[in-house]
Amino acid sequence: xxxxxxxxxxxxxxxxxxxxxxxxxxxxxxxxxxxxxxxxxxxxxxxxxxxxxxxxxxxxxxxxxxxxxxxxxxxxxxxxxxxxxxxxxxxxxxxxxxxxxxxxxxxxxxxxxxxxxxxxxxxxxxxxxxxxxxxxxxxxxxxxxxxxxxxxxxxxxxxxxxxxxxxxxxxxxxxxxxxxxxxxxxxxxxxxxxxxxxxxxxxxxxxxxxxxxxxxxxxxxxxxxxxxxxxxxxxxxxxxxxxxxxxxxxxxxxxxxxxxxxxxxxxxxxxxxxxxxxxxxxxxxxxxxxxxxxxxxxxxxxxxxxxxxxxxxxxxxxxxxxxxxxxxxxxxxxxxxxxxxxxxxxxxxxxxxxxxxxxxxxxxxxxxxxxxxxxxxxxxxxxxxxxxxxxxxxxxxxxxxxxxxxxxxxxxxxxxxxxxxxxxxxxxxxxxxxxxxxxxxxxxxxxxxxxxxxxxxxxxxxxxxxxxxxxxxxxxxxxxxxxxxxxxxxxx
Amino acid sequence: xxxxxxxxxxxxxxxxxxxxxxxxxxxxxxxxxxxxxxxxxxxxxxxxxxxxxxxxxxxxxxxxxxxxxxxxxxxxxxxxxxxxxxxxxxxxxxxxxxxxxxxxxxxxxxxxxxxxxxxxxxxxxxxxxxxxxxxxxxxxxxxxxxxxxxxxxxxxxxxxxxxxxxxxxxxxxxxxxxxxxxxxxxxxxxxxxxxxxxxxxxxxxxxxxxxxxxxxxxxxxxxxxxxxxxxxxxxxxxxxxxxxxxxxxxxxxxxxxxxxxxxxxxxxxxxxxxxxxxxxxxxxxxxxxxxxxxxxxxxxxxxxxxxxxxxxxxxxxxxxxxxxxxxxxxxxxxxxxxxxxxxxxxxxxxxxxxxxxxxxxxxxxxxxxxxxxxxxxxxxxxxxxxxxxxxxxxxxxxxxxxxxxxxxxxxxxxxxxxxxxxxxxxxxxxxxxxxxxxxxxxxxxxxxxxxxxxxxxxxxxxxxxxxxxxxxxxxxxxxxxxxxxxxxxxxx
Numbered sequence: 001x002x003x004x005x006x007x008x009x010x011x012x013x014x015x016x017x018x019x020x021x022x023x024x025x026x027x028x029x030x031x032x033x034x035x036x037x038x039x040x041x042x043x044x045x046x047x048x049x050x051x052x053x054x055x056x057x058x059x060x061x062x063x064x065x066x067x068x069x070x071x072x073x074x075x076x077x078x079x080x081x082x083x084x085x086x087x088x089x090x091x092x093x094x095x096x097x098x099x100x101x102x103x104x105x106x107x108x109x110x111x112x113x114x115x116x117x118x119x120x121x122x123x124x125x126x127x128x129x130x131x132x133x134x135x136x137x138x139x140x141x142x143x144x145x146x147x148x149x150x151x152x153x154x155x156x157x158x159x160x161x162x163x164x165x166x167x168x169x170x171x172x173x174x175x176x177x178x179x180x181x182x183x184x185x186x187x188x189x190x191x192x193x194x195x196x197x198x199x200x201x202x203x204x205x206x207x208x209x210x211x212x213x214x215x216x217x218x219x220x221x222x223x224x225x226x227x228x229x230x231x232x233x234x235x236x237x238x239x240x241x242x243x244x245x246x247x248x249x250x251x252x253x254x255x256x257x258x259x260x261x262x263x264x265x266x267x268x269x270x271x272x273x274x275x276x277x278x279x280x281x282x283x284x285x286x287x288x289x290x291x292x293x294x295x296x297x298x299x300x301x302x303x304x305x306x307x308x309x310x311x312x313x314x315x316x317x318x319x320x321x322x323x324x325x326x327x328x329x330x331x332x333x334x335x336x337x338x339x340x341x342x343x344x345x346x347x348x349x350x351x352x353x354x355x356x357x358x359x360x361x362x363x364x365x366x367x368x369x370x371x372x373x374x375x376x377x378x379x380x381x382x383x384x385x386x387x388x389x390x391x392x393x394x395x396x397x398x399x400x401x402x403x404x405x406x407x408x409x410x411x412x413x414x415x416x417x418x419x420x421x422x423x424x425x426x427x428x429x430x431x432x433x434x435x436x437x438x439x440x441x442x443x444x445x446x447x448x449x450x451x452x453x454x455x456x457x458x459x460x461x462x463x464x465x466x467x468x469x470x471x472x473x474x475x476x477x478x479x480x481x482x483x484x485x486x487x488x489x490x491x492x
Numbered sequence: 493x494x495x496x497x498x499x500x501x502x503x504x505x506x507x508x509x510x511x512x513x514x515x516x517x518x519x520x521x522x523x524x525x526x527x528x529x530x531x532x533x534x535x536x537x538x539x540x541x542x543x544x545x546x547x548x549x550x551x552x553x554x555x556x557x558x559x560x561x562x563x564x565x566x567x568x569x570x571x572x573x574x575x576x577x578x579x580x581x582x583x584x585x586x587x588x589x590x591x592x593x594x595x596x597x598x599x600x601x602x603x604x605x606x607x608x609x610x611x612x613x614x615x616x617x618x619x620x621x622x623x624x625x626x627x628x629x630x631x632x633x634x635x636x637x638x639x640x641x642x643x644x645x646x647x648x649x650x651x652x653x654x655x656x657x658x659x660x661x662x663x664x665x666x667x668x669x670x671x672x673x674x675x676x677x678x679x680x681x682x683x684x685x686x687x688x689x690x691x692x693x694x695x696x697x698x699x700x701x702x703x704x705x706x707x708x709x710x711x712x713x714x715x716x717x718x719x720x721x722x723x724x725x726x727x728x729x730x731x732x733x734x735x736x737x738x739x740x741x742x743x744x745x746x747x748x749x750x751x752x753x754x755x756x757x758x759x760x761x762x763x764x765x766x767x768x769x770x771x772x773x774x775x776x777x778x779x780x781x782x783x784x785x786x787x788x789x790x791x792x793x794x795x796x797x798x799x800x801x802x803x804x805x806x807x808x809x810x811x812x813x814x815x816x817x818x819x820x821x822x823x824x825x826x827x828x829x830x831x832x833x834x835x836x837x838x839x840x841x842x843x844x845x846x847x848x849x850x851x852x853x854x855x856x857x858x859x860x861x862x863x864x865x866x867x868x869x870x871x872x873x874x875x876x877x878x879x880x881x882x883x884x885x886x887x888x889x890x891x892x893x894x895x896x897x898x899x900x901x902x903x904x905x906x907x908x909x910x911x912x913x914x915x916x917x918x919x920x921x922x923x924x925x926x927x928x929x930x931x932x933x934x935x936x937x938x939x940x941x942x943x944x945x946x947x948x949x950x951x952x953x954x955x956x957x958x959x960x961x962x963x964x965x966x967x968x969x970x971x972x973x974x975x976x977x978x979x980x981x982x983x984x
Contacts, residue, residue: 205927381893401873435697
């Protein structure tokens with residue numbers, strides 16, 4: 001079974017377990033929900049710019065925190081009063097556990113081993129949440145004091161402008177110090193360098209110069225882990241999270257193919273950043289590139305699902321859409337499904353999720369949705385391919401291609417189209433074909449969430465016309481429409 | 493020296509040498525202009541849907557031609573009277589040479605060998621010029637009689653709808669018959685299967701089913717060539733022209749990576765179709781994919797240069813823009829520059845072109861232009877990345893990334909931007925940076941062709957800021973503008 005790797009971020013536990021009595025046993029019990037599921041690795045993330053444990057080389061999240069003072073204390077003062085409550089939960093819970101002598105990660109690692117889960121540490125390499133607020137509690141003093149080490153210093157258009165510039169030796173050394181501490185402090189099975197928080201590590205236009213720097217950084221971590229394997233008495237693996245498309249990864253300075261071919265990494269997670277799950281990641285291209293290596297290729301699923309960047313709100317995946325994405329990825333050759341931001345309060349039926357999306361066998365027989373989305377990460381200046389929304393004139397044909405995984409045998413398949421500028425459509429309004437075969441109009445699609453606010457319509461795809469892998473919707477409307485949603489709904 | 497491979501199409505010679513006395517020596521002398529240049533291979537294309545030689549298995553271009561009749565004869569009757577003259581030149585010249593017992597390709601192959609050029613035959617695998625006119629002289633009777641063998645039968649939106657469907661065994665066999673004839677008839681060094689005329693070989697949505705079919709077709713041709721090597725007494729190589737990006741090639745049914753890894757092909761040409769030269773083909777991605785094979789990777793340069801699909805007219809490359817594209821491709825690792833539609837009446841200073849673009853050494857020291865264009869070929873339903881034109885609001889930043897080849901040492905580099913909705917711009921109107929460094933405003937750019945009709949402005953890139961490989965232009969205008977052109981002009 002390919003299985004699941006699941007990322008637990010550095011704040012979620014502390015926020016959601018605030019105001020509860022926590023002892024070591026209670027802390028460890030968090031792991032148990034993943035035991036005897038398809039989760040093979042828990043990727044424990046202990047840091048953003050600060051750490052949720054008592055780091056000696058970086059700032060712990062509670063640096064500057066006064067447990068006796070009110071929410072208006074200096075550490076939280078930059079936030080609006082209403083926004084201080086949740087951060088304080090994180091800070092206070094982490095502080096209290098530290099006071100109580102409980103190292104959460106140490107306990108989780110131990111419990112993982114007892115429950116048959118492989119424990120990893122996932123280090124965020126350049127987290128820049130809320131850097132629009134220089135005084136925000138999240139930031140390290142080093143980051144605050146050294147604006148000269150940021151990747152863009154002459155403007156502020158986006159959080160990523162204020163990411164650290166790994167072109168600078170001080171930045172690399174600062175991050176390597178945390179790597180060293182993590183390796184020394186924790187006995188994990190693997191260390192993941194999470195380059196996708198937030199994915200931008202060099203001055204714009206200097207990414208090519210960055211390629212050998214990140215490769216050497218990776219090689220240094222690899223050597224460090226090699227050195228610890230004897231002390232630990234077991235292998236210590238190295239992983240990395242990188243952009244979903246090899247050309248974009250390279251364009252951002254991450255030469256993941258070279259890392260794999262030089263045997264520096266054992267696992268690669270390809271993933272969008274955050275804005276949406278990316279349902280058409282080029283798995284087979286990566287497999288071709290990784291051919292001859294033993295690298296585990298994990299397909300990274302984010303929790304949000306947007307059809308296009310300006311889509312309103314924060315719609316999250318359902319089990320059906322997560323199954324759809326996973327089925328397509330696994331069928332294309334992914335060795336693992338990697339869940340990011342699918343933490344235990346994510347709102348999905350959790351046990352179902354954890355028992356299904358890690359294997360084609362457990363997805364088989366269940367309904368699944370394959371929704372057209374887009375890649376949310378591009379190198380600076382890289383041309384972007386974003387298929388929706390798209391206008392289509394009367395008599396012209398719009399085409400949408402989606403990978404839908406294994407061929408559904410004898411089930412029902414619907415092509416679903418959402419139209420932004422329409423409120424009512426009948427069976428004569430457009431001709432829809434799947435792989436060239438005419439699809440009868442069914443009517444308004446009754447979609448569960450996630451779904452758009454504009455109308456969606458369903459068309460019956462002849463089961464015999466549906467392929468394994470890519471399937472193509474071609475639609476020819478009789479008057480101009482603007483498509484904002486495209487999907488295959490599959491009930492095997 | 494990487495060198496040049498040059499494609500000569502099946503009509504150009506016959507049209508341009510009409511009404512001249514042609515004997516064998518005169519025909520052969522056409523080759524001489526390529527001798528002692530950087531041209532290493534002449535890729536002689538003898539067919540579109542018909543052949544320009546006396547094929548026994550396909551229709552020669554003169555099938556149905558009456559040399560005594562006027563231009564209004566049935567073969568040309570579907571054309572407007574004014575449009576009959578040039579086609580008749582082709583038809584008549586090819587017919588006359590056949591009457592005179594002169595096989596152009598046989599003579600060219602012989603002359604190539606005497607002049608140190610490697611002769612190849614390049615077969616177009618699915619040419620569909622002018623299929624909007626079913627009666628056009630260009631078409632084979634087989635194509636006319638078998639509309640059931642076309643890839644789309646229920647509509648006609650584009651020429652590609654009427655391409656043959658290689659999913660059908662009859663289509664593969666029909667084309668294999670011409671392969672066999674060519675191999676038997678001509679003693680060439682290599683055979684190229686030109687899958688980029690026109691690039692669409694399967695029913696939309698059936699490309700994945702096509703992958704094993706084209707791979708087996710390629711394998712069959714490879715076996716055929718193997719069998720002829722002993723008879724010919726020399727190796728016979730196999731090549732293929734495929735889309736510029738591996739994911740698009742695969743999405744159109746062309747698994748070029750598998751062809752290479754199975755040692756079925758010796759040369760791959762990656763190329764756009766026709767609408768524009770593609771200045772940012774992912775050479776290093778292909779090199780990574782071809783690693784461990786001996787395949788020669790050729791970068792295909794088309795003659796046109798458009799910044800975006802709707803750009804008016806048919807602007808062609810200059811030597812400067814061709815040098816720019818070639819310099820970038822060679823520096824990224826291309827093993828050959830492949831010129832398509834750069835025939836001897838293409839309007840460029842031909843000797844200069846043929847002596848320069850095949851090597852970084854001969855490009856060095858000459859001015860070159862790196863113009864932002866776009867990929868013109870996408871699989872059905874594949875999301876398209878087309879960077880221009882792009883609007884940019886006041887205070888926002890637009891970014892354009894261009895590969896510019898070797899780092900210019902001590903020369904002059906200008907970033908040039910064209911603005912569609914502006915007639916006059918001064919030095920205060922926008923801030924331009926290259927790789928983060930401010931670029932002083934120079935003034936209106938005085939571009940030679942190709943250039944847009946709208947205004948272009950030049951900014952001085954500090955030479956020390958310019959990288960080898962990718963360089964990034966970031967521009968922040970003070971009021972809303974729409975960019976329609978982006979370029980680096982380099983004088984080393």
